[in-house]
Amino acid sequence: MSNNELQTICIRCPIGCHLTVKRENGEIVVSGNNCPRGAEYGKQEFTNPMRTITAVYKLKNGGTICVRTNKAVEKVKYFEILREIHSAPEPKNPKYGDTFISNVYNTGADVIITAVNKDED
Amino acid sequence: MICTQVLIIGGGPGGLAAAHGVASVGANCLILERDNRLGGILNQCIHNGFGLHRFNEELTGPEYAHRWIDIISTNPHINAKLNCFVTEIQRTQDGFLTTAMSADGLLEVESKAVILTTGCRERAAGSILLGGTRPSGIYTAGCAQKFINIEGKSVGKKAAILGSGDIGLIMARRLICEGTEVVGIYEIMPASGGLARNITQCVRDFNIPLHLSTTVTRVAGRDRLEGIFVAPVNEKLQPVYELEKFVPCDTLLLSVGLLPENEILSKFGLEWTPATNSFAVDEFFMTDCEGLFLAGNVLHVNDLVDNVSSEGEFAGTSAGRYALGELSKGAERVEIGHDEHIKYTAPKYIHLDHEGTAQISFRVSKNYKKVIIKAFSGGKEVSRKPCPAVTAGEMQTLIIDKSKLIDGLYLEVEVL
Numbered sequence: 453m454s455n456n457e458l459q460t461i462c463i464r465c466p467i468g469c470h471l472t473v474k475r476e477n478g479e480i481v482v483s484g485n486n487c488p489r490g491a492e493y494g495k496q497e498f499t500n501p502m503r504t505i506t507a508v509y510k511l512k513n514g515g516t517i518c519v520r521t522n523k524a525v526e527k528v529k530y531f532e533i534l535r536e537i538h539s540a541p542e543p544k545n546p547k548y549g550d551t552f553i554s555n556v557y558n559t560g561a562d563v564i565i566t567a568v569n570k571d572e573d
Numbered sequence: 574m575i576c577t578q579v580l581i582i583g584g585g586p587g588g589l590a591a592a593h594g595v596a597s598v599g600a601n602c603l604i605l606e607r608d609n610r611l612g613g614i615l616n617q618c619i620h621n622g623f624g625l626h627r628f629n630e631e632l633t634g635p636e637y638a639h640r641w642i643d644i645i646s647t648n649p650h651i652n653a654k655l656n657c658f659v660t661e662i663q664r665t666q667d668g669f670l671t672t673a674m675s676a677d678g679l680l681e682v683e684s685k686a687v688i689l690t691t692g693c694r695e696r697a698a699g700s701i702l703l704g705g706t707r708p709s710g711i712y713t714a715g716c717a718q719k720f721i722n723i724e725g726k727s728v729g730k731k732a733a734i735l736g737s738g739d740i741g742l743i744m745a746r747r748l749i750c751e752g753t754e755v756v757g758i759y760e761i762m763p764a765s766g767g768l769a770r771n772i773t774q775c776v777r778d779f780n781i782p783l784h785l786s787t788t789v790t791r792v793a794g795r796d797r798l799e800g801i802f803v804a805p806v807n808e809k810l811q812p813v814y815e816l817e818k819f820v821p822c823d824t825l826l827l828s829v830g831l832l833p834e835n836e837i838l839s840k841f842g843l844e845w846t847p848a849t850n851s852f853a854v855d856e857f858f859m860t861d862c863e864g865l866f867l868a869g870n871v872l873h874v875n876d877l878v879d880n881v882s883s884e885g886e887f888a889g890t891s892a893g894r895y896a897l898g899e900l901s902k903g904a905e906r907v908e909i910g911h912d913e914h915i916k917y918t919a920p921k922y923i924h925l926d927h928e929g930t931a932q933i934s935f936r937v938s939k940n941y942k943k944v945i946i947k948a949f950s951g952g953k954e955v956s957r958k959p960c961p962a963v964t965a966g967e968m969q970t971l972i973i974d975k976s977k978l979i980d981g982l983y984l985e986v987e988v989l
């Protein structure tokens with residue numbers, strides 16, 4: 453796989469068309485798609501794939517907080533966002549649904565708490 | 574001694590939905606859960622992708638469980654007891670007597686009906702005949718998932734994964750995000766059984782090598798794992814030992830299948846179905862034993878939690894109606910037939926009572942492009958579902974209007 457071509461499978465519906473995305477004369481061309489949604493997906497994956505990031509924050513006294521971004525963010529920022537999550541200060545009284553980090557890594561997305569796993573005893 | 578109309582064993586998504594179903598018909602139920610909280614395996618599945626069908630949102634596992642716990646927690650018909658490990662179920666004259674170990678000692682519950690929603694467990698090293706020594710550092714993928722996501726522990730520095738089903742793929746990404754190097758995923762079959770989405774977002778996003786038609790032949794290391802031997806396999810899936818090579822790593826995750834957790838029913842003498850590694854049920858999700866119901870992963874391994882929830886709800890309403898004496902099963906029961914494109918159906922049986930609907934789940938035997946799934950009764954088509962593509966891994970469902978049934982029910986896959 454080169455930077456000029458991407459082979460992938462469309463995940464927008466169960467058909468799973470095998471897509472080829474290429475840059476031809478400055479334009480991005482998707483082939484193999486059965487419908488326009490596949491072209492849109494292929495272009496997005498080729499130019500700037502987006503992902504919802506989920507992560508685990510370890511609590512000092514054992515246990516974890518599980519978090520996710522509240523919307524998809526640029527995949528290229530994956531590890532920077534993870535680093536910001538892992539190095540955030542420990543919240544005092546974390547609760548399900550709380551915002552853990554707002555506007556993480558300047559993406560416009562918030563990181564929210566999806567679970568708190570503390571040893572009760 | 575506690576008395577309840579319906580006892581639900583296991584408080585995962587199947588059990589939670591079953592409780593909702595029981596309460597919806599006005600019966601009372603009690604959930605017994607061995608863990609210290611409800612939610613089952615969902616608590617450790619922190620990635621997103623749950624609940625698209627049910628809530629029209631992409632939730633993580635714990636969030637999906639949370640939604641369901643919210644739904645049932647205010648319902649006066651539903652009670653739950655945690656830290657209760659059910660050890661025995663006995664048939665009594667007018668119902669069941671169930672025994673559980675709890676923090677307060679032995680607990681006995683009398684009920685009219687029992688729904689088993691105990692999920693499944695993972696196949697371990699012993700069940701796949703992995704050769705070599707027995708050092709530490711070898712985990713089932715689900716066990717590692719629990720250590721990392723819930724307990725905040727690290728499993729190792731350099732890991733290999735055997736098996737490329739969804740749990741293996743998802744764990745590969747989790748390890749990378751926790752700073753563990755993943756040397757490779759080894760899959761004995763010529764293709765991964767995982768979803769395209771997980772291949773892209775867990776494997777390709779992180780450039781993890783996925784070795785198809787390759788297996789782990791043995792492991793090496795005295796106290797801690799020092800490496801694994803891998804070899805390609807031939808068409809008969811036998812390793813080609815001349816090509817075996819050593820891959821250094823300190824951790825091996827096994828993602829080699831799930832088995833329904835249903836041994837507790839072994840003495841009931843129920844009909845066994847080898848295709849699902851579980852017992853046969855009818856469209857009410859009732860086994861051969863009157864009043865004993867199964868739903869979720871204990872009945873057959875589901876790939877989507879939404880399916881588990883709808884099955885649980887179905888079993889719950891049936892069990893509730895049974896406990897209230899409103900489930901008449903006088904009608905003739907027939908086996909659901911199917912052609913060679915279908916591996917099995919759950920339920921296996923259906924009643925010709927001409928009332929209500931039935932939800933039939935099944936898996937096809939291989940991947941097909943365009944198909945129409947059809948159901949026939951008395952030579953007439955009673956239901957059809959065109960599918961743009963079906964894969965062997967993916968569960969299909971068909972809803973049958975029982976008023977249309979004439980004699981039996983036969984499912985067919987027409988390949989276009």
Ligand SMILES: Cc1cc2nc3c(=O)[nH]c(=O)nc-3n(C[C@H](O)[C@H](O)[C@H](O)COP(=O)(O)OP(=O)(O)OC[C@H]3O[C@@H](n4cnc5c(N)ncnc54)[C@H](O)[C@@H]3O)c2cc1C
Nearest residue numbers: 583585586587606607613614658659691692715869870878
């Ligand atoms: C390790 C693992 C990882 C998975 N990861 C994913 C995933 O990432 N995505 C996905 O869509 N699906 C995943 N699945 C599939 C998932 O199991 C199902 O979607 C769904 O959670 C099954 O629901 P269930 O209620 O049938 O079982 P479970 O969620 O397993 O719930 C069963 C419950 O029964 C309890 N129980 C069992 N035995 C007893 C007993 N004797 N007494 C009292 N309580 C008992 C258990 O503690 C548990 O709470 C995974 C499965 C496993 C095993």
Ligand code: SF4
Nearest residue numbers: 462465468469487490
């Ligand atoms: S291209 Fe269209 S038809 Fe093909 S998988 Fe994507 S959404 Fe489905």
